[in-house]
Amino acid sequence: MQQESSGRASVQLKGTNFGLRVIFSEDLDDDVLIEEFKAVPEQAYALPVGRGLVLDFRSRPCSGELAGRILSGVIWPRGLDVLAWITSDAESRARLAQAGFKIGEPGHAHAHENLADAGPLIVNNSLRSGQRKEYSGDVVLVGHLNNGAEIFAGGSVSVLGKLKGLVHAGRGGTEGIYVMAASFEPQQLRVGDKLCNQFDTSMRWWKKPVIITLEDDNLFFRNWKAEPKSEML
Amino acid sequence: MGARVIVITSGKGGVGKTTSTANIAVALARKGKKVVAVDTDIGLRNLDVIMGLESRIVYNFIDVIEGNCKLSQALVRDKRVDSLYLLPTAQTRTKDAVSPNQMKELCEQLRPDYDFVLLDCPAGIEGGFKNAAEGADEALVITTPEIPAVRDADRIIGMLESMGKSPIRLIINRFRALMVKNNDMLSQDDILDVLAIKLLGLIPEDDSVIKSGNRGEPLTFGQDSPAAQEFANIAARLLGESVPWLNLDAYESRGILAGIKKIFGFY
Ligand SMILES: Nc1ncnc2c1ncn2[C@@H]1O[C@H](COP(=O)(O)OP(=O)(O)OP(=O)(O)O)[C@@H](O)[C@H]1O
Ligand SMILES: [Mg+2]
Numbered sequence: 001m002q003q004e005s006s007g008r009a010s011v012q013l014k015g016t017n018f019g020l021r022v023i024f025s026e027d028l029d030d031d032v033l034i035e036e037f038k039a040v041p042e043q044a045y046a047l048p049v050g051r052g053l054v055l056d057f058r059s060r061p062c063s064g065e066l067a068g069r070i071l072s073g074v075i076w077p078r079g080l081d082v083l084a085w086i087t088s089d090a091e092s093r094a095r096l097a098q099a100g101f102k103i104g105e106p107g108h109a110h111a112h113e114n115l116a117d118a119g120p121l122i123v124n125n126s127l128r129s130g131q132r133k134e135y136s137g138d139v140v141l142v143g144h145l146n147n148g149a150e151i152f153a154g155g156s157v158s159v160l161g162k163l164k165g166l167v168h169a170g171r172g173g174t175e176g177i178y179v180m181a182a183s184f185e186p187q188q189l190r191v192g193d194k195l196c197n198q199f200d201t202s203m204r205w206w207k208k209p210v211i212i213t214l215e216d217d218n219l220f221f222r223n224w225k226a227e228p229k230s231e232m233l
Numbered sequence: 234m235g236a237r238v239i240v241i242t243s244g245k246g247g248v249g250k251t252t253s254t255a256n257i258a259v260a261l262a263r264k265g266k267k268v269v270a271v272d273t274d275i276g277l278r279n280l281d282v283i284m285g286l287e288s289r290i291v292y293n294f295i296d297v298i299e300g301n302c303k304l305s306q307a308l309v310r311d312k313r314v315d316s317l318y319l320l321p322t323a324q325t326r327t328k329d330a331v332s333p334n335q336m337k338e339l340c341e342q343l344r345p346d347y348d349f350v351l352l353d354c355p356a357g358i359e360g361g362f363k364n365a366a367e368g369a370d371e372a373l374v375i376t377t378p379e380i381p382a383v384r385d386a387d388r389i390i391g392m393l394e395s396m397g398k399s400p401i402r403l404i405i406n407r408f409r410a411l412m413v414k415n416n417d418m419l420s421q422d423d424i425l426d427v428l429a430i431k432l433l434g435l436i437p438e439d440d441s442v443i444k445s446g447n448r449g450e451p452l453t454f455g456q457d458s459p460a461a462q463e464f465a466n467i468a469a470r471l472l473g474e475s476v477p478w479l480n481l482d483a484y485e486s487r488g489i490l491a492g493i494k495k496i497f498g499f500y
Contacts, residue, residue: 125394126429127391128387128388128390128391128394129384129385129387129388129391130358130387130388130391130392131391144429146387146427147384147387147427148384148387148388
C-alpha cells in the first residue's frame, strides 16, 4: 500500500506494509521540523499503520537533542512507537546507535514485499455472518466483522470497525504480521499457527482498539489509538 | 408501475414470518391497498391456516407454474376485507418443485394487478429462501430478541444484500420490555447494533397472536391488542407514514398502571 496521508511537504507520511514512514524534508530547521511534526493531525495515525513509525531523515543529520525533542514532543504524548530512525548522515547514525536507538530499516519490512506488491484487499462493507474473505496478502476491512464472518489472510488484517468474527492472519508466515481492530471482541483469532479462541470478556483489551503482533510466539497486545466509527454500516 | 414485491424472511424458523405476513397483508388491505400474500413454503401449508382461508383452497401456486390452472383460479379472495388475496402453496410437493426463475416469473405475473405482493418465506437459507427472494424487490427480515435468531438474521441480510434487495428492513418480534429491563433479553439497540439495518417494527410478545392463529383470524382485523396495533403501524410505515413507536413498558405493566397511565404513547 502506498498512500499519501499528509498534505505537508516538509513532513510526509507514507503508509507501508509494516507501518507509517515519516519523511522529513532535508533542509528543515529543527524548530520547524518539530512544529510541523506536531501539526500532523491525530487521524493520520489512525490509518492501518501496523506497528509503528519509521522516521526517515534522509541525508539530514539528527542530533541527540532533536531526537529527544521528537520523542517528548510527539512520539510519547501520542503513544506512538518508533521502529527505526533512518538517516544517511554517518555521524548521526553512530550517535543514535550509541544511544540505543534502532537505526536500520525494520527487519521485517521486506518480508512480505511479494504480497505487498499485489496491494492489500480493501473490503468496503461490513462482513455479515456466513460471509468470508480469503486473500493472499493484507486485508483491510472498512466496516465490522460480525460474529460468524471470517477473514483469512496471508498477511496482516485490519478491521476498522468491530472485530467480532474470526480472523486468521499470517497464513503465509508471521514475520511482521499484525492484526488490528477498532474494537476487539472476536470469536477466534489466529496468527500463523497461534490460535486463541477463548477470550475472556473481562480481559483488558476487550472491546478496545488494539494492534496485535506475535512476539516470541506469544500474542502481544498494544493499544491502537482510534475510536471505532459508530455510524459504520 | 405495479406492485412492490416484498419477501418476508428470517433465517431461523418459528420467529413469526407467517404471522407477520398475514397481519401486514390484512393491515395493508384495510388501508385500501390491493394485496396478495403468497405462501412459498412448499410442503408446509401455514399461511392459509393463519389467515383462515384453508377450506377455500382449490389450486396452488405450483399448479399455476405448471399450467394446471390459471392464476385467477388459484387466488383465494378474502371476504372479510376488500382487495386481499392469498396464493396458497402446495402441501404434497417438495421444495425442488420450482426454480428461482419460475418464482420470478410468477411474481411478474402478479405485479401489474396489485399494490403489494408479500412472499411468506420458508425458514433456512437454502433453496426455498432463494426461490422466494428471487422475485422480490424488498425484504423484511424478522428476528426475535435471541442471539441465534439475530445471528441467522445477519446471515440472511448478507445474502439479501448480495442479491441486491433494497431496502432490507427489520422487524423484531416477541419483544418483552420487562425482560430487557432486567437484562434478560437483548434490547432493540443490541440487535440494531449488530444488524445495522432500519427497524420497521417492534412487536411485543402477545398471547392474542397465538389465539388468533388458532382462530384463523389475523389480529389486524380487530385492533385492540398491542401486537395488532404494531402490525398496523408496520403497514403504515411501509406506506411511508411516520408512526410513533409503541410504549411497551406501559403495556407490560398495565396491570399495575391501569387507569393511571395511558397504554400507548411515545418513547
Ligand atoms: N408476537 C408474538 N407473540 C406471541 N406468539 C407469537 C408472536 N409471534 C409469533 N408467535 C407464535 O410463534 C409461532 C411461530 O410463528 P410463525 O408460524 O408465524 O413463525 P414462522 O417464522 O412463520 O415459522 P416457520 O419458520 O416454521 O415458517 C406461532 O405459534 C405464533 O403464534
Ligand atoms: Mg411460516
